[in-house]
Amino acid sequence: SSIVACGTNSEQQPTLTPAPTLTLRIVNSSLYMDSLLYQIVVEVENNNSVMVTGVEINATLYNSVGTVIGTRTGSSCIKTLMPNQKAPVYIWGPLNLSPQIDHYELTVNNLSVTNNQPYREFSVLSSNSSIDSIGFYLVSGELENSGDQVAHWVNVIGTFYDDTGNIIDLGSSFAQPRDLSPDQIASFGIMLPHAMLSSNISSYTLQVECE
Numbered sequence: 001s002s003i004v005a006c007g008t009n010s011e012q013q014p015t016l017t018p019a020p021t022l023t024l025r026i027v028n029s030s031l032y033m034d035s036l037l038y039q040i041v042v043e044v045e046n047n048n049s050v051m052v053t054g055v056e057i058n059a060t061l062y063n064s065v066g067t068v069i070g071t072r073t074g075s076s077c078i079k080t081l082m083p084n085q086k087a088p089v090y091i092w093g094p095l096n097l098s099p100q101i102d103h104y105e106l107t108v109n110n111l112s113v114t115n116n117q118p119y120r121e122f123s124v125l126s127s128n129s130s131i132d133s134i135g136f137y138l139v140s141g142e143l144e145n146s147g148d149q150v151a152h153w154v155n156v157i158g159t160f161y162d163d164t165g166n167i168i169d170l171g172s173s174f175a176q177p178r179d180l181s182p183d184q185i186a187s188f189g190i191m192l193p194h195a196m197l198s199s200n201i202s203s204y205t206l207q208v209e210c211e
Contacts, residue, residue, distance in 0.1 A: 022050075022111045022112070022113065023047055023048065024047065024108045025044065025047045026042060026106055026108075027045050027086060027167070028042075028043055028167055029043070029106060030166060030168050031104065032169070032194065032196075033101070034194065034196065038093050038101060039091065039092040040059050040074070040090075040092070040104060041088060041089070041090060041169055042057050042074070042088065042089040043087070043088055043167040044076065044087055044088075044089055045087075046081035046082065046085050047083075049083055050113050051083070051115070051116075052111055052112065052113060053113075053116075054075075054114075055081065056073050056075050056089075056108075056110035056111075057074055057075075057089045057106055057107070057108060057109060058107050059071065059074070060104060060105045060107070061100075062101075062103050062104065062105070063100045069101070072093050073091065073109055074089045074091035074092070075089065075090075076088070076089050077090060077157045077170060077172060078209055080209075086159070087207075088157065088170040118210075119147065119149055119151060119210055120209065121146050121147025121148070121149070121151075122147075122151070122208035122210075123144045124141060124143045124156075124206050124208065125141065125142045126142050127139055127206060128141060129204070131199075134195060135198050136191055136195060137191070137197070137198040138192075139189070139190040139204065139206075140188065141206075142186065142187050143156065143208055144180075144185045145180035145184050146183070149182065150179065150181050150182070151179065152178070152210055153174065153211040154178055154179070154186065155209055155210065156173050156174075156175060156206055156208050157170070157171075157172045157206070157207045158170060158172065158173075158190045159204060160192065160204045161201070161203050161205075165203075168197055171190040171191065172190065173190045173191075174188070175187070175188050175208075176188065
């Protein structure tokens with residue numbers, strides 16, 4: 001794109017500020033396969049000084065001899081990332097590739113600057129975790145709209161880690177009710193339907209966003 005200076009007869013050229021070079025840190029990731037699908041969960045961090053949006057991560061899948069057997073792209077579960085904010089990314093595919101996957105490589109597929117400040121005035125008042133009778137990991141709790149705006153489609157995003165701090169799963173849940181007036185309290189419940197992972201979860205973080 002080009003910048004055109006209009007409305008001046010001066011011979012002095014305007015000083016142009018170059019667009020920032022955007023980068024995104026891939027913190028860590030993990031692969032899980034079951035009888036239905038494979039999933040790659042990735043944690044990314046916005047290491048820019050500006051807000052970014054449209055975050056997409058591409059996974060290139062390889063078999064045991066290093067042949068590419070597929071590619072898949074996933075988007076950040078959080079639409080807008082503030083500077084230094086982390087977010088989970090979910091990449092998945094069908095069973096037919098699962099037995100062949102030996103390893104994968106991750107690259108940043110898309111990333112752009114945004115000036116649209118998201119509304120993030122929420123407080124998580126409580127959260128509790130448990131494992132149900134069939135092995136699913138559950139997190140339930142309450143949150144409050146602690147700002148001065150009505151929030152629509154309030155969503156709670158959970159990132160789940162093993163005892164070494166690596167991401168191993170993610171999940172989300174709309175608040176009940178989904179639309180919150182200032183000072184209104186809502187409940188939420190996240191269920192992770194991967195019983196084989198439940199016993200490996202050591203900690204989790206919760207983030208809240210809305211439309």
